Amino acid sequence: MDMKTPRINAGRMSRYIGERVRVVAKIVKVNAPTAMVELSDGGQIEVKLSSDSHMGGPYVEIIGQVENEKSLKMFKAINLGDNIDMAVVNHTIELMHTPVMSQYWSTKP
DSSP, X not given: OOOOOOBOOGGGGGGGTTSEEEEEEEEEEEETTEEEXXXXXXXXXXXXXXXXXXXXXXXXXXXXXXXXXXXXXXXXXXXXXXXXXXXXXXXXXXXXXXXXXXXXXXXXX
């Protein structure tokens, strides 16, 4: 079964409470069992790390479940390397949530 995981930013967290999502993040601080990360729109959220988590950073894509507008429970992290243009990432996320594009990306406009 294919699990859809829309990409979101901090400003869209409240629309996805209880749902599985993806976020592109810059690691700000890790203090197990949580981490503070900055998402593509500059908003910071707390990530509840999984027991076997490894965030190679400084940039990662996190797949997890939104707990509230400031917290995400992590299932998996994918290392994205040392240099990501977060403005481009955020612009892409915003385009994915427009009414025209949301039908293709399983997002909420």
